Amino acid sequence: MRCGAWIEAASRLDREDDIKDLRREFVLPKAVIYLDGNSLGPLTHRGLKHLERTIAEWRRLGVLGWQSGEVPWFHLAETIGAMLADVVGAEPEEVIATGQTTLNLHQVLATFYRPTPERHVIVADALAFPSDLYAITSHLARHGLDAQESLRLIRSRDGYTLADEDVRAALASDVALAVLPGVLFGSGQALRVAQVTAAAHASGALVAWDLSHAVGAVPLALHQDEVDVAFFCTYKYLCGGPGAIGGLFVHQRHLPVRPGMAGWFGSDKARQFDMGAELAPSQGAGALQVGTPPLLSAAPLIGSLEIYREVGMVKVRERSLRQTAFLAQMAADVLADHGFRVVTPSTPQARGGHVALAHPEAARLSRALKDRGVVPDFRPPDIVRLGPHPLYTTFEEIARALSVLCGIVRDGAHLAYPEGREEIG
Numbered sequence: 001m002r003c004g005a006w007i008e009a010a011s012r013l014d015r016e017d018d019i020k021d022l023r024r025e026f027v028l029p030k031a032v033i034y035l036d037g038n039s040l041g042p043l044t045h046r047g048l049k050h051l052e053r054t055i056a057e058w059r060r061l062g063v064l065g066w067q068s069g070e071v072p073w074f075h076l077a078e079t080i081g082a083m084l085a086d087v088v089g090a091e092p093e094e095v096i097a098t099g100q101t102t103l104n105l106h107q108v109l110a111t112f113y114r115p116t117p118e119r120h121v122i123v124a125d126a127l128a129f130p131s132d133l134y135a136i137t138s139h140l141a142r143h144g145l146d147a148q149e150s151l152r153l154i155r156s157r158d159g160y161t162l163a164d165e166d167v168r169a170a171l172a173s174d175v176a177l178a179v180l181p182g183v184l185f186g187s188g189q190a191l192r193v194a195q196v197t198a199a200a201h202a203s204g205a206l207v208a209w210d211l212s213h214a215v216g217a218v219p220l221a222l223h224q225d226e227v228d229v230a231f232f233c234t235y236k237y238l239c240g241g242p243g244a245i246g247g248l249f250v251h252q253r254h255l256p257v258r259p260g261m262a263g264w265f266g267s268d269k270a271r272q273f274d275m276g277a278e279l280a281p282s283q284g285a286g287a288l289q290v291g292t293p294p295l296l297s298a299a300p301l302i303g304s305l306e307i308y309r310e311v312g313m314v315k316v317r318e319r320s321l322r323q324t325a326f327l328a329q330m331a332a333d334v335l336a337d338h339g340f341r342v343v344t345p346s347t348p349q350a351r352g353g354h355v356a357l358a359h360p361e362a363a364r365l366s367r368a369l370k371d372r373g374v375v376p377d378f379r380p381p382d383i384v385r386l387g388p389h390p391l392y393t394t395f396e397e398i399a400r401a402l403s404v405l406c407g408i409v410r411d412g413a414h415l416a417y418p419e420g421r422e423e424i425g
Contacts, residue, residue: 001333001334002334003334003399003402003403003406004403006330006333006334006399006402006403007396007399007400007403009395009399010326010394010395010396010398010399010400011395011396013322013326013395014394014395014396017319017394017395019311019315019319019390019391020394022307022311022391022392023391023392023394024045025044025045025046025307025391025392026042026043026044026045026239026391026392027042027043027044027045027048028042028392029042029375031373032373032374032375033373033374033375033397033400033401033404034375034393035374035375035376035386035387035388035393035397035398035401036375036376036377036385036387037236037237037239037387037388037389037392037393038213038217038236038237038353038354038377038385038387038389039236039377039385039387040235040236040242041235041236041237041238041239041240041304041389042239042392043239043241043300044239044300044303044304044307045303046302046303046304046306046307047239047240047241047299047300047301047302047303047304048300048303049303050071050299050300050302050303051296051299051300053070053071053299054071054073054295054296054299055296057069057070058295071302073293073295074269075269076097076293076295076298076299077096077097077098077245077265077286077289077293077298078092078096078097078269078284078286079302080097080245080298080301080302080305081095081096081097081247081285081286082095083302083305083306083309084097084215084234084247084305086305086308086309087215087216087220087238087305087308087313088211088215088220088222088230088232088247088249089219089220089221089222089223089224089225090222090223090249091223091252092284093252093255093283093284093285093286094222094223094249094250094251094252094255094284094285095247095248095249095285096247096248096284096285096286096288096289097234097245097246097247097293097298097301098245098246098247098248098265098286098288098289098290098293099245099246099248099289099290100233100243100245100246101131101210101212101231101232101233101246102131102132102134102135103246103290104231104232104246104247104248104288105131105132105135105136105179105208105210105231106135106138106139106261107231107248107259107260107261107288107290108179108208108229108231108248108288109135109136109139109177109179109208109260110139110259110260110261111229111257111258111259111260111261111288112177112206112208112228112229112254112260113139113143113176113177114176115143115145115150115176116176118173118174119173119174119175119176119204119205120143120145120149120150120174120176121150121151121152121172121174121175121176122136122139122140122150122151122152122175122176122177122178122179123152123153123154123170123171123175123177123178123179123180123205124136124151124152124153124154124178124179124180125153125154125156125162125167125180125181125184126153126154126155126156127156127160127161127162127181127184127185127186127187128153128179128181128210129181129185129210129212132179132181132210136151136179137151152170152175154166154167154170158343160184160186160187160189160343160356160358160383161184161187161189161343161345162184162189162191164192164195167180167191167196167199168196168199171196171199171200171203171205172203173203173204175200175203175204175205176205176206177205177206177207177208178196178200178205178206178207178208179207179208179210180196180207180208180209180210181209181210181211181212181213181214182209182210182211182213182214182215182218182220182230182352183211183213183214183217183218183352183353184213184352185212185213185379186356186379186383186385187343187344187345187356187383188213188324188344188345188351188352188353188354188355188356188385189344189345189350189351189352190214190218190345190349190350190351190352192349193209193220193222193225193227194221194224194225197209197225197226197227197228198226201226206228206229207227207228207229208228208229208230208231209222209227209229209230209231210230210231210232211230211231211232212232212233212236213236213352213353213354214232214352214353215232215233215234215236215237215238215247216236216237216238216308216316216353217236217237217316217317217320217352217353217354217390218317218320218352218353219313219314219317220313222249222251223251223252226251226253227249227251228250228251228254229248229249229250229251229254230248230249231246231247231248231249232246232247233246233247234246234247234301237353237389238301238304238305238308239300239301239304240297240298240300240301240304241297241300241301243294243297244297244298244300244301245293245294245297245298245301248285248288249285250284250285250288255283255284255285255287256281256282256283256284256287257281257285257287257288258281258287259279259281259287259288259290261290262279262281262290263289263290263291264279264291265286265289265290265291265292265293266279266281266282266286266287266288266289266290267279267280267281267282268280268281268282268283269282269286307391311391315390316390316391317390319390319391320353320388320390321348321351323388323390323393323395323398324344324351324353324354324355324388325346325348326395326398326399327355327386327388327398327402328342328344328346328355330398330399330402331355331357331402334402334403334406335357335402335405335406335409338359338406338409338410339359339360339361339409340357340358340359340409341357341358341359342355342356342357342358343356343357343358343383344356353387353388353389353390354385354386354387354388355385355386355387356379356383356384356385356386357383357384357385357386358382358383359382359384359409360382361409361414361415362378362379362381362382362383362384363378363380363419363420364414364415364417364419365384365405365408365409365414366378366384367414367417368408368413368414368416368417369384369401369404369405369408372404372408373404374400374401374404374405376401384405386398386401
């Protein structure tokens with residue numbers, strides 16, 4: 001089909017859509033098609049109200065806001081943690097809002113990586129977000145271990161995805177901990193969390209899941225799937241805001257847990273102000289908190305989590321799958337002759353919330369799209385990521401964005417841009 005026919009088909013889908021009114025909940029950037037919510041979600045109107053409420057309480061109550069007001073600050077991390085538990089399929093005490101993604105991974109490694117001569121290997125994937133690898137190698141060094149011997153990277157056969165059999169093969173008897181992504185940040189491939197977790201347990205290893213590109217995009221059942229521990233950000237699909245507070249999950253069977261990095265906010269709330277010299281840790285995942293939660297970067301998350309609670313992950317996922325399937329099908333139809341390849345798996349259960357298009361000129365194409373009112377993002381060496389959000393992106397926006405991309409590459413407009421990497425944003 002020509003792009004115009006795809007746009008007409010998208011308009012029909014939008015008219016049939018029963019979630020489209022939720023778009024009004026979001027403060028979307030003006031005059032652009034925003035397809036980068038998998039990097040940074042937009043502000044929600046409710047999030048802004050919760051931020052303004054927190055500022056007003058700070059102004060009105062001062063330090064008394066810790067114990068009074070609509071949402072007392074002292075319990076804010078647990079309040080948000082319980083809301084996050086709904087999204088990730090967990091019990092309230094298993095989730096805490098705290099830190100940021102890499103800091104939380106450091107806490108996971110400090111707490112759950114306990115190498116022995118027989119079990120010292122950490123498994124990760126060669127396509128991992130670099131910050132995860134930085135954290136892992138730093139902990140190996142702290143234990144006096146050589147990454148050449150104690151870090152096992154699962155290699156990709158095609159440069160974009162991981163094969164199930166390669167993941168399973170890496171989980172040998174010498175593995176202490178695997179750190180794996182729920183959804184690969186580049187290609188958008190979704191790994192089988194339950195099956196991989198079971199395979200790790202069968203070999204005697206623990207698994208820590210980086211769910212940064214999964215939370216809010218794909219349904220999760222962390223408690224039921226017996227996931228050991230997980231960490232994630234909240235500023236992507238959950239629209240918590242730039243630098244928003246992160247999340248940590250610890251399965252009930254590991255609770256109570258002694259934190260590898262202890263701090264006073266990990267205390268049992270009833271004893272935190274005893275100011276004892278010895279930590280009396282929380283009985284839940286809250287024990288892994290270190291310092292005071294950043295209240296102003298946590299408050300907006302409450303608003304978006306309210307929306308997720310009302311809609312439910314079943315509807316979110318159903319619409320996300322329809323949108324990413326539409327995007328991939330249109331891209332294959334109108335862009336294949338221009339050197340593009342869809343490298344996101346086509347199988348629904350193997351697909352996260354975004355679609356990755358591989359092209360040798362991906363960096364230039366990303367800059368050209370932004371200059372024409374479409375906001376994607378680039379991931380080296382050759383991926384343009386397009387991330388429709390199931391709660392605010394329309395099918396017509398997807399079709400129009402691909403029509404713009406088709407025009408750029410057909411006319412060679414991207415060649416006017418200098419070579420080199422594409423900067424964030």
